[in-house]
Amino acid sequence: MIEFRLIGPVELWVEQRRVDLGPARQRGILAALLVEPERATSIQLLIDRVWGDSPPGDARGVIYTYIARLRRLLADATEHTGTPVSVHRDPAGYRIDIGPDMVDLFRFRRLLERARTAPADDPRRRDWLSQALALWRGDALAGLNSDWAERFRESLLPQKYEALTEWADTELGLGRTDSVVGPLRQALLEAPLSEPLHERLLYALYSGGRRAEALNQYEYMRRTLASELGADPGPGLQSMQHLMLQGKPLTSLYCPVAVGAGRPEVRHEGSGALSGTGPSAADALPGVPAQRPGEAAPVPAAPVTSGPDLLPMGYADFCGRDQETEWVCAELTSDATGMAPLVAISGGPGVGKSALAINTGHRLRRSFPDGRLYVDLRGSGTRxxxxxxxxxxxxxxxGTDAAAIPESLDERAEVYRNRLTGCRVLVVLDDARDEEQVQPLLPGGPGCAVMVTSRTLLSGLAGARFTLLRELLPAQGVEMLARIVGRARVQREQQAAVGLARYCCGLPLTLRAVANRLISHPHWTLRRMLERISDEDHRLDELAYGTLDLRASLELSYRRLTPAASRLLRRLGTVHGGAGQTLVPGPDLGPDDAAYADAFDQLVDHHFLQVAGQDSAGRILYRLQDLHRIYARAVARRGPVLCGGIRPAPLDVGPESLSA
Incomplete structure (x- = not known):
């Protein structure tokens, strides 16, 4: 068995034997590859993650040396296991080839997701949450001291505490108050300001008959919050103290969710986490007997809920899509056809398809009270x-019991359609690969609605309404930067902000990458960032930050091109033109002109090219966006360009051309 450990010291265990991974920076490079195994990590990103703002002069050479050592080390350690681990180089950077269960962090997330999606009364939820928490062996990436490691460490802590609170909820729902006290107190040593952890500890102590300890714990928490934040406990915690002082039960705090999401619900009625305050609190749940000191709290009946809500958190920086949002909302709430409305959003990598779908889904919450389902179909990736x-x-x-879910695809689709009959549920299918992947996931009748996003136009979806998402305008790009890095910072350097937006070509992905770099380097000016990305040879490196990597996204689309289309793209990379340069196929294409025209169409379908109109002779003009041209030039350097017949078109080819 091979196990990479990130939730604690960075380690590799092979058949219960720990493998020496070498010095800290070498372990740091391995960790940087392991956190995103399905994506290639650029050399520049590896340098940023290992050294931050202070890389050595020969940082690239050092990276090459460490990668070579890791390759030998991993080969020696795993080649006899039947599942050898290797590090590959591709045009976007380095990628580690590992199985899905080899990294403890991903096992933790899968166990947590499994528990969250299981029915509330599934007894396995407690075991899954316990197994997830047992994977934590200390601080994540312990022993690595880079800025990136520290940020990564901090980003994982909320996930750990969420898992702990959900595990505590399952234990408290079963009346096991004593089992949660120790783990909650240990977690509060690390996160003394976490009100959810305090809330569950107070409940456990009081419900277990330890009223004095619960009140002392509340007073300790109150003093801590006042000292550190200058704030009082939240209304829910104050309500708890009020009931504890009166010796009243806390029976209205934990309720299992009836449908699907699998998380015990914390009620928020009245002023806080409890269903009320004062003498009427116990009356909120008719039929629940009063709790006496020393008795465990009875578990109240499951409340009626509105259904599962799987939508991810919306994008706070979402802007520039008012018209598209209004159109999608109108289409999804229309019942003109008597069938489930279906909207398909297509567009190139990084243009903001997912953000539009997710934010629109949140806006439509009231229109679909029976639930909102979301799935990342990973259609643009390799799996x-x-x-x-x-x-x-x-x-x-x-809410379907696991034992009642059939094995075959067709039978599951039938149960799914039947389950949605008569419901008003919004289904969001993000990053679809093709119609075949989407078709079984569509509801069967009216009431529901579906949003699908895809890089390609899914024209085979019968009855769908289609929209093609384009890049943001420069002013919209500046607004997005202001929402992320702060309006005052952008206003101080308005001209540089406009330059950054233009270099990002209106792609929200690259705008977010630039903004995140500025946030992580608060001492940088926007002018300095502009200077860094002005060099075309390094622009794609500078427009990558963490998982925000346009080159890696383009690489996935490039791999889906036919040989003729990929040759054409490489040839286009050698055509140099300024912003807005249009291209027209040459007249001397020879016997391959039909295939050549098909290659142009395929590049349009995959958003490497845009149709820019026609010239006076009726020939189609194409535009190659700057970032796509830079990428095409990079892939052209990999090998020979085998096709010709391309020439730059003049900028004044006619009013139909968007460059005129």
């Missing part, structure tokens, strides 16, 4: 989601 597995997840989220 698209299997519709059969997706249906299993969705059925569990809808």
């Amino acid at each position: 698209p989601a299997d519709p059969r597995d997706v249906l299993g997840r969705l059925l569990r989220a809808l």
Whole structure:
């Protein structure tokens, strides 16, 4: 068995034997590859993650040396296991080839997701949450001291505490108050300002008959919050203290969710976490007997809920899409056809398809009271989601018992459609690969609605309404930068902000990458960032930050091109033109002109080219966006360009051309 450990010291264990991974920076490079195994990590990003703002002069050479050592080390340690681990180089950077269960962090997330999507009364939820928490062996990436490691460490802590609170909820729901006290107190040593952890500890102590300890714990928490934040405990915690002082029960705090999401619900009625304050609090749940000191709190009946809500958090920086949002909302709430409305959003990598779908989904919450389902279909990646597995997840989220979910794809689709009959549920299918992947996931009748995003136009979806998402305008790009890095910072350097937006070519992905770099380097000016990305040879490196990597996204689209289309793209990379330069196929294409025209169409379909109109002779003009041209030039350097017949078109080819 091979196990990479990130939730604690960075370690490799092979068949219960720990393998020496070498010095800290070498372990740091391995960790940087392991956190995103499905994406290539650029050399510049590895340098940033290992050294931050102070890399050595020969940082690239040092990276090459460490990678070579890691390759030998991993080969020696794993080649006899039957599943050898290797590090590959591709045009976007380095990628580690590992199995899905080899990294403890991903096992933790899968166990947590499994518990969250299981029915509330599934007894396995407690075991899954316990197994997830047992994977934590200390601080994540312990022993690595880079700025990136520290940020990564901090980003994982909320996930740990969420898992702990959900585990505590399952234990308290079963009346096991004593089992949660120790773990909660240990966690509060690390996170003394976490009100959810305090809330559950108070409940456990009081419900276990330890009223004096609970009140002392509340007073300690109150003093801590006042000292550190200058604030009082939240209304829910104050309500708890009020009831504890009166010796009244806390029976209205924990309720299992009836449908799907699998998390015990914390009620928020009245002023806080409890259903009320004062003498009437116990009356909020008719039929629940009063709790006496020393008795465990009875578990109240499951409340009626509105259904599962699997939508990810919306994008706070979302802007520039008012018209598109209004159109999608109107289409999804229309019942003109008597069938489930279906909207398909297409567009190139990084243009903001997912953000539009997710934010619109949140806006439509009231229109679909029975639930909002969301699935990342991973269609643009190398491992698209299997519709059969997706249906299993969705059925569990809808409250279907695991034992009642059939094995075959067709039967699961039938149960899924039947489950949605008569419901008003919004289904968001993000990053679809093709129609075949989407078709089994569509509801069967009216009431529901579906949003699909994809890089390609899914024209085979019958009855769908289509929209093509384009890049943001420069002013919209500046607004997005202001929302992320702060309006005052942008206003101080308005001209540089406009330059950054233009270099980002209106792509929200690259705008976020630039903004994140500025946030992580608060001493940088926007002018300095502009100077860094002005060099075309390094622009794609500078426009990458963490998982925000346009080159890696383009690489996934490039791999789906036919040989003729990929040759054409490489040839286009050698055509140099300024912003807005249009291209027209040359007249002397020879016997391959039909295939050549098909290659142009395929590049349009995959958003490497845009149709810019026609010239006076009726020939189609194409535009090659600057970032796509830079990428095409990079891939052209990999090998020979085998096709010709391309020439720059003049900028004044006619009013139809968008460059005129």
